[in-house]
Amino acid sequence: xxxxxxxxxxxxxxxxxxxxxxxxxxxxxxxxxxxxxxxxxxxxxxxxxxxxxxxxxxxxxxxxxxxxxxxxxxxxxxxxxxxxxxxxxxxxxxxxxxxxxxxxxxxxxxxxxxxxxxxxxxxxxxxxxxxxxxxxxxxxxxxxxxxxxxxxxxxxxxxxxxxxxxxxxxxxxxxxxxxxxxxxxxxxxxxxxxxxxxxxxxxxxxxxxxxxxxxxxxxxxxxxxxxxxxxxxxxxxxxxxxxxxxxxxxxxxxxxxxxxxxxxxxxxxx
Numbered sequence: 001x002x003x004x005x006x007x008x009x010x011x012x013x014x015x016x017x018x019x020x021x022x023x024x025x026x027x028x029x030x031x032x033x034x035x036x037x038x039x040x041x042x043x044x045x046x047x048x049x050x051x052x053x054x055x056x057x058x059x060x061x062x063x064x065x066x067x068x069x070x071x072x073x074x075x076x077x078x079x080x081x082x083x084x085x086x087x088x089x090x091x092x093x094x095x096x097x098x099x100x101x102x103x104x105x106x107x108x109x110x111x112x113x114x115x116x117x118x119x120x121x122x123x124x125x126x127x128x129x130x131x132x133x134x135x136x137x138x139x140x141x142x143x144x145x146x147x148x149x150x151x152x153x154x155x156x157x158x159x160x161x162x163x164x165x166x167x168x169x170x171x172x173x174x175x176x177x178x179x180x181x182x183x184x185x186x187x188x189x190x191x192x193x194x195x196x197x198x199x200x201x202x203x204x205x206x207x208x209x210x211x212x213x214x215x216x217x218x219x220x221x222x223x224x225x226x227x228x229x230x231x232x233x234x235x236x237x238x239x240x241x242x243x244x245x246x247x248x249x250x251x252x253x254x255x256x257x258x259x260x261x262x263x264x265x266x267x268x269x270x
Contacts, residue, residue, distance in 0.1 A: 215230070
């Protein structure tokens, strides 16, 4: 028997030991987020606003992430919740136009970019002979839940954009064990596609997302492991919605590039 039970349980799939056993793993991670680039525009007449240089997103933000993985044999289902909201307050140096409303220069403004998301993923292990390396491929379905607001400090000027919808994503995960305790892992969820083709719209809307991470970990006690994680989170969309209630003409250009650094722990329930 392996001296580290977590390693032995991780290798059940490749060694053939208890291949039909149902396994449950819970993970939590916490750290900080740095904005590499983040810009948004609402309506063709609106300004392409730079959140990092003009919107107060030049600082670090707390971030956390929760997931549960259900595994049986070579198959795995993962449920993920990622709360993520960036709330800043700045004094505008220049006029800012959002959906046909202009916030004058020197206006104090509250900015909220809130996009928690929920994701369910399925993975299938491809290799079964290499006990120290596992490669899995599959797909995810993500529910985006975005609220973006611009509000002057006195409340007299206000614009908001809200969006909820499903996003289909491809998924890849690979893990390498260097010994019975140390491991490294790469994971990526992503897609790039014309959204209008997916949802049947006549308007051309292009969207993309990439959630990719590398981590190193250590299985230290019974069913527990700890890890250090570096993650890139990027994506966005550009195009005109065919469901426009106003104000504005429905055009949106929204692209973001974030980097997160976090530590976490995974626990396997017997």
